[in-house]
Amino acid sequence: MTPSPRSRRRVLVSVSSIAVAALGVGVLAGSRIASPEDAAARTAAPKASQITVPVEKRALASKVVSRGDASFDGAVDLRVETSGLGTPAVVTGKVPAVGANVTEGKAILEITGRPVIALAGALPMYRALRPGSRGPDVLQLEQVLRRLKFDPGTVDGVYTSDTGSAVARLFRAAGYEAPEVDPQYKSAVDQAKQQVKSAQDGVRNAKRALKQATAGPSEAALVQANNDVEAAERELRTARGNARAYAAAKDRLELAKAQRRDLLKERDSSIEKSALSDAEDRLTDAKDALVKAQAEAGTPLPVSEVVYVKSLPRRVDKVNVSRGTLVNGNVMSVSGASLVVTIKVDADTKDLLKGGMNASLDLGDGKLIPARVTRITRAEDGWNVVISPKSLTGPQLERLRSANVRVTIPVKSTQGKVLAVPTSALSAGPDGESRVEVLRNGKIELVRVEVGLSADGFAEIKPVGGQLAEGDQVVVGK
The missing domain is CATH 2.40.30 (Elongation Factor Tu (Ef-tu); domain 3)
Known part of the structure; x- marks a missing residue:
């Protein structure tokens, strides 16, 4: 049977609709299907671009940063040399508390009632000092006394009476009597004084003898001698004409004159003068011996009454003794x-x-x-x-x-603010010069720079043969 015209139109419309739908599906499918090259192109990273930062003006400072422990400076142990004591080294007072200050010229302890005075010095107190002592420890003591305004005389490493006097003033300033002189030296001074007195008496006696030897006749003796001469002269005049009496009178006149000459003649006093000279020499020797004895009896410095520390003042960190205990080893630690x-x-x-x-x-x-x-x-x-x-x-x-x-x-x-860039912005050229890359108008320009101080990740720069200013963008990465 032959289809009608209306049926043919419906079939044509249906076929057309199917074709259009198929075309749409094909187009859509085609839009979702891509070649490997297209896929790689769409997923590749974008083209690299420069990472820049602005040139800054800032003050730079390099520094050392670390951690440290706090403590009191220079801890040392103090030891008092007590070997020179004739009695047990008992602590009798002045025991400091922890935290107390040790000051130069002041007592830090009392042992057997005597002070232990702190002085600043490198050499320890290892022996007692007294007039006549010599050495570097004496020199150190004199230097300390001079620094503390206790004049020790000549600072020459020799302990003299002047040194002893300065030591006495040091102890009195600390509130104590000066160290006592050994009794044997006191006794030597007393004996020397007696020798001087005896020598002085000898000089006086010798002078008296010399004066008597050189004094000449007394006035009475001289008058008597003159009278004897005058009487003999009168007798001689009276005897004229009598030869025998005249001769006798003449002899008596000559005798009277001789006796007067003997009376007026200067006596030999050489013996008395020699005796006086000997007496004066003995007096000089006695006085020299007294000076020496007195010098030897000057104020000493007992080994147990001073302790040296390299520097003062110090702080007491630990005390190893108490009142009534015996000193044995270090008495305290100070810093x-x-x-x-x-x-x-x-x-x-x-x-x-x-x-x-x-x-x-x-x-x-x-x-x-x-x-x-x-x-x-x-x-x-x-x-x-x-x-x-x-x-x-x-x-x-x-x-x-x-x-x-x-x-x-x-x-x-740096002296104030300077041009600075991150150290990552610096690069080296072919000849080793430093340079930065400056981005201007989308183009890179190389600018040579001199690099100054670097600190905290930044470097001081100065442009060489190019322009560079605060705010310019320099490349630090890509």
């Missing part, structure tokens, strides 16, 4: 009166530091304590750097005791 912080550094870091540099201590409360590098000393595992606070409040001192704190020591800084 510097000032609290310090010690950090350890290696040799390279040590070369950056020196005494007197400023530093700061951080207790962790946000407040920095100004400090200064005091000294740098060699240690077994590097170098010890000792830092001293410039000043401490009471609470700060208490917090620092035995604490571990952060220490910062500025080593070098």
Whole structure:
């Protein structure tokens, strides 16, 4: 049977609809299907671009940062030499408390009622000193006395009476009597004084004898002699004309004149003069012996009454004795009166530091304590750097005791703000010069620079033969 025209139109529309639908499905499927090359192109990373930062103006400072332990400076043990005592070395008083200060020229202990005075010096007190002693320990004592304004006379390493007088003033200033002189030297002085007195008497007697020997005739004897001569002359005149009587009168006149001449003649006093000279020599010797005895009897310095410490003042950290106990070994431990912080550094870091540099201590409360590098000393595992606070409040001192704190020591800084870039922005050219890459208008420009101080990841730069200013963008990565 032949389809009608209406039926043919419905079939044509249906076929057309199917074709259009199939075309749409094909287009959609085609849009979702891609070649491997297209897929790789769509998933590849975008083209690299530069990472830049602006050139800054900032102040730079390099520094050493470390942690250190706080302690009182320079702990040492004090030992008193008691071998020279004639009695047991009993502590009788002046026992200090822990935390007390040891001051130069003051007593730190009493042993058998006598003080132990602290002095600053490197040599220990190893023997008693007295007039006539010589050596480096005497020189050290004289230097200390001179520094403390107790004039010891000539500072020459010889203990003289002047040295002893200065020692006596030292003890009186500390509130004690001067050390006693050994009785044997006192006895020697007494004997020397007696010898001087005896010699003085001998001189007086010799002078009296010489005076008598050279005094001449008395006035009465001289008058009598003149009278005898005059009487003989009168008798001679009366006897004229009588030869016998005249001769006798003449003899008597000659005798009277001879006797008067003998009376007026100077006597030989050489014996008396020699005796006086001998007596004066004995007096001189006796006086010299007295001076020597008195010098030897000058104020001594007992070995048990002074203790030397390298530097003062100090702080008492530990006391090993109490009143009534015997001294045996170290009597106490002392350290510097000032609290310090010690950090350890290696040799390279040590070369950056020196005494007197400023530093700061951080207790962790946000407040920095100004400090200064005091000294740098060699240690077994590097170098010890000792830092001293410039000043401490009471609470700060208490917090620092035995604490571990952060220490910062500025080593070098720029003079104000300078052009600076991160160190990652620096690169080296073919001839070794430093340079930075500057991004301008989408293009890279190489600018040579001189590099100054580096600190905290930044470097000071100065452009060489190019333009560079704050805000310019420099490449630090890609």
